[in-house]
Amino acid sequence: MNLKELATKLGLSPTTVSRALNGYPEVNEATRERVVAAAKRHNYHPNTRAIRLATGRAMAVGHVIPIATRHEIVNPVFADFIAGAGECYSRNDYDMVLSVVPDEDEDATYRSLKSKGNVDGVIVHAPRMNDPRIPLLRDIGLPFVVHGRATGTAEPYCWLDVNNRRAFQRATEFLLDLGHTRIGLVNGLEFMDFAIRRRTGYVDALTARGIVPDPSCMASGEMTEIAGFRAAQAMLALPRPPTAILASSMISGMGVRRAIETAGLVLGRDVSVIIHDDDLSYMKNGEDVPIFTATRSSVREAGRLAAEMLLDVIAHPEAGPQQRLLEAELIIGQSTGPAPRT
Amino acid sequence: MNLKELATKLGLSPTTVSRALNGYPEVNEATRERVVAAAKRHNYHPNTRAIRLATGRAMAVGHVIPIATRHEIVNPVFADFIAGAGECYSRNDYDMVLSVVPDEDEDATYRSLKSKGNVDGVIVHAPRMNDPRIPLLRDIGLPFVVHGRATGTAEPYCWLDVNNRRAFQRATEFLLDLGHTRIGLVNGLEFMDFAIRRRTGYVDALTARGIVPDPSCMASGEMTEIAGFRAAQAMLALPRPPTAILASSMISGMGVRRAIETAGLVLGRDVSVIIHDDDLSYMKNGEDVPIFTATRSSVREAGRLAAEMLLDVIAHPEAGPQQRLLEAELIIGQSTGPAPRT
DNA sequence: TTGAAAGCGTTACCAT
DNA sequence: ATGGTAACGCTTTCAA
Numbered sequence: 001m002n003l004k005e006l007a008t009k010l011g012l013s014p015t016t017v018s019r020a021l022n023g024y025p026e027v028n029e030a031t032r033e034r035v036v037a038a039a040k041r042h043n044y045h046p047n048t049r050a051i052r053l054a055t056g057r058a059m060a061v062g063h064v065i066p067i068a069t070r071h072e073i074v075n076p077v078f079a080d081f082i083a084g085a086g087e088c089y090s091r092n093d094y095d096m097v098l099s100v101v102p103d104e105d106e107d108a109t110y111r112s113l114k115s116k117g118n119v120d121g122v123i124v125h126a127p128r129m130n131d132p133r134i135p136l137l138r139d140i141g142l143p144f145v146v147h148g149r150a151t152g153t154a155e156p157y158c159w160l161d162v163n164n165r166r167a168f169q170r171a172t173e174f175l176l177d178l179g180h181t182r183i184g185l186v187n188g189l190e191f192m193d194f195a196i197r198r199r200t201g202y203v204d205a206l207t208a209r210g211i212v213p214d215p216s217c218m219a220s221g222e223m224t225e226i227a228g229f230r231a232a233q234a235m236l237a238l239p240r241p242p243t244a245i246l247a248s249s250m251i252s253g254m255g256v257r258r259a260i261e262t263a264g265l266v267l268g269r270d271v272s273v274i275i276h277d278d279d280l281s282y283m284k285n286g287e288d289v290p291i292f293t294a295t296r297s298s299v300r301e302a303g304r305l306a307a308e309m310l311l312d313v314i315a316h317p318e319a320g321p322q323q324r325l326l327e328a329e330l331i332i333g334q335s336t337g338p339a340p341r342t
Numbered sequence: 343m344n345l346k347e348l349a350t351k352l353g354l355s356p357t358t359v360s361r362a363l364n365g366y367p368e369v370n371e372a373t374r375e376r377v378v379a380a381a382k383r384h385n386y387h388p389n390t391r392a393i394r395l396a397t398g399r400a401m402a403v404g405h406v407i408p409i410a411t412r413h414e415i416v417n418p419v420f421a422d423f424i425a426g427a428g429e430c431y432s433r434n435d436y437d438m439v440l441s442v443v444p445d446e447d448e449d450a451t452y453r454s455l456k457s458k459g460n461v462d463g464v465i466v467h468a469p470r471m472n473d474p475r476i477p478l479l480r481d482i483g484l485p486f487v488v489h490g491r492a493t494g495t496a497e498p499y500c501w502l503d504v505n506n507r508r509a510f511q512r513a514t515e516f517l518l519d520l521g522h523t524r525i526g527l528v529n530g531l532e533f534m535d536f537a538i539r540r541r542t543g544y545v546d547a548l549t550a551r552g553i554v555p556d557p558s559c560m561a562s563g564e565m566t567e568i569a570g571f572r573a574a575q576a577m578l579a580l581p582r583p584p585t586a587i588l589a590s591s592m593i594s595g596m597g598v599r600r601a602i603e604t605a606g607l608v609l610g611r612d613v614s615v616i617i618h619d620d621d622l623s624y625m626k627n628g629e630d631v632p633i634f635t636a637t638r639s640s641v642r643e644a645g646r647l648a649a650e651m652l653l654d655v656i657a658h659p660e661a662g663p664q665q666r667l668l669e670a671e672l673i674i675g676q677s678t679g680p681a682p683r684t
Numbered sequence: 685t686t687g688a689a690a691g692c693g694t695t696a697c698c699a700t
Numbered sequence: 701a702t703g704g705t706a707a708c709g710c711t712t713t714c715a716a
Contacts, residue, residue: 002709013687018711028685045457049400050709052391053692060439067425079421083409086442095439095460097402100428115387118437254596261603344693355703360695370701392693395708690713700703 001044010038021046060095061310062119064110066103075223076250077299078125081147084303085123092311094120107136114142120314123147123306127159127193143317145310147302148193158313160306160324162299164194167328168201168246171274175244176209180272182217184235184242186228186256188249190220198248198276217242221252228255229262236263236271244272276328298329343386352380363388402437403427403652404461406452408445417565418592419641420467423489426645427465434653436462449478456484462656465489465648469501469535485659487652489644490535500655500663502648504641506536509670510543510588513616516672517586518551522614524559526577526584528570528598530591532562540590540618559584563594570597571604578605578613586614618670640671 007014012035020027020035038044052059063082082096089096097119101109110133113119121143124133130152137144138155146159168185175183185202188195199220203213216238219231228247235242236259245260247253253275260267267273309322349356354377362369362377380386394401405424424438431438439461443451452475455461463485466475472494479486480497488501517525527544530537541562545555558580561573570589577584578601587602589595595617602609609615651664 004709014710015688015712016686019686022711026685031685043457045454047395047709048458048460049391049394049398050692051711053389053395053694053708054710054712056391056692056711058391060437065425065428067429076418082440083407083442086407086440087409090441090443095402095437096441097437098424098428098440099432099438100425101432112387115385116390118390257600257603261609267603346693356694357696357704358702361702364695368701373701389693392708393695395692395710396694396696398695398708685716687716688714691711693708695707697706698704700701 001042002047003044006035006038006042006044009042010035056117058117058120059093060097060119061089061307061314062097062099062113062122063125064099064101064106064113064122065125066106067100080299081125081303081306084300084305085307086303088304088307088311094311106133110136110142111140114140121145121310123310128191129193129196131193143310143313145306145313145322147306151193151196156321156323158309158321158323160302160309160326161194162302162326162328164197164328165201165204167276168198169205170201171246171276172202172205175246175272175274176205176211178244178272180242180244181211182214182240182242182244184217184232184245185219186231186245186247186252187218187220188223188252195220195248202246223249223252225251225255225258228252229259230255232256232259233262236260236265242271244274247273247275250275298326302326343384344389345386348377348380348384348386351384352377398459400459400462401435402439402461403431403649403656404439404441404455404464405467406441406443406448406455406464407467408448409442422641423467423645423648426642426647427649428645430646430649430653436653448475452478452484453482456482463487463652465652470533471535471538473535485652485655487648487655487664489648493535493538498663498665500651500665502644502651502666502668503536504644504668504670506539506670507543507546509618509672510540511547512543512672513588513618514544514547517588517614517616518547518553520586520614522584522586523553524556524582524584524586526559526574526587527561528573528587528589528594529560529562530565530594537562537590544588565591565594567593567597567600570594571601572597574598574601575604578602578607584613586616589615589617592617640668644668 003014003017007017010017012031016027016031017035020032021039048059063085086096099109099113110122113122122137124131124137124144124146127146127148127150129150131150134146134150134153134157138157144158146157147161149159149161172183183206185199187199190196190199199218206213217235219234221227221231228251232245232255235245245256247256253273256273257267260271260273265271305324305326309324312322313319345356345359349359352359354373358369358373359377362374363381390401405427428438441451441455452464455464464479466473466479466486466488469475469488469490469492471492473492476488476492476495476499480499486500488499489503491501491503514525525548527541529541532538532541541560548555559577561577563569563573570593573594574587574597577587587598589598595615598615599609602613602615607613647666647668651666654664655661
């Protein structure tokens, strides 16, 4: 059943039927009701492909995932973000198209998405310092919102970010308050913008208490279990090992936990741990499981907001760049452990 | 730059240009070269929306993720599958559209995807026994491939599955060979088809050695850390606790590891563990990290194959249902641990 | 308040 | 081997 057939059945023109269904004000209410009823009765659904051609809009947004960032798509946080964004798209009749591409093809993917008209805009994931994608997208005129920020970018652009600096500052302060003075940082790759900010927060908190950050207690690497494991293992083998560790992701946090185990130490007794981007809801939100602590960043909410921003930008390209900073929700369980044993 | 403009520039008709670009045989080779060169020179890219309307094909495939299966999208295995499928789509100029929907809307989503013509087919994730989605998709005539199987479904349908039964049978046999006789199973929800098969494999292996499966050593629950933690904790508190545990997913496996820790036991010494759907590549593939063991199911490859099957089904709907069973790759590290201490 | 008709940018059929 | 033209199923002027 298409528009023409439905119109014929109703003895109306396609124009009127289209207007009635799309809520145009100039159509008689009685007519509208008749049309809506008939549409429902005949199970009429407008063909998306025709709408897209006629309106010149794709009614779709893209999420490009470079394959090299494999730990990114594998990161549960990424999934939460996608789920949040997806909610927004469904509500607005937009499709979410996911492109998984080798990273050397990422540029080409954006260009093609734009020139073939597959999407109206994109969300940029995992920004780095001076991220080349931002000028590229501006150049080719594809609307975008960045999840995170790209330090070094000259022109203003749309972004939505969690306050990573503040989150790590607070987590560090929390550990300092417990009496820890040797605190390790197991960070992500520090060409990633979020990782730089996290380190800054950590360093700031230490410095504010007169503690000089010790490079041997600061690691940066991929957010994989093995990287977390090795980083923590190295720290624990130091002459003066840390009594607490701050881990940057759920996955590398597993490695940290594992390293503590392997060293014959007990988490929450010998070593306290805070894992960022981990999510108590995986452990049943609200229950304070005695060995687990997290900074929950409400990434799903971030996904929803980023999607809303993007649809907004697409609808009103003339408005200036929107920018939002979310405060991470810090959740501390008893698991963080007590003061360090001396 | 669109087809008409390009044609005008070349002094040809749009028809010929289209044919030249799409590799039709009836066009003069010299002409084709001229056209291809001009297309490249003018950076011409055919408009996908127009192609879609003209051909009546969506050039897109849907993946519907019910929100209730949140641990599904969060499951790293799901991400790997998606990545594999995405590779195939890119190669074939198909879009992958991801719909994240409340599970009570799942039916409506499939219907809408079909009637609005957004996709040419879908991949069905996480099938259950007598899964209602399969008759539904058949009814509405939307081509599909199931990742997994749905026991109880009468009519034949397309599926691709990992041999879960065999994988768990082999893993159990491996532990039995090491001398374990008390082996725990921390399984997924057993209305999920894969979980039923995994239990069957486990039970079969035990039975074949004359061991009667002990219900108190068999748990079934969500594949979350807390569920795995509780299940393992309960088993370890038994008068005769298991000396080895088989876990059904990376995430619940974390909970199992945690429970072992909490009980003051040492993994690989007091309790051996095999985690299915875990992937040594997260720990750097090829290195035998001493505390980690996995059955690797090559899910990415499965995603690729499933996508290929679907495109095949879309192109040749008349061909009968294809069905493929993949053998899971079993990887055992030294981490599995030695024979049980008596 | 309604309708006719011209797009939107391709493909595909029928001529030539 | 090439071209004219009618689809594809909508939206959107412009007229009435």
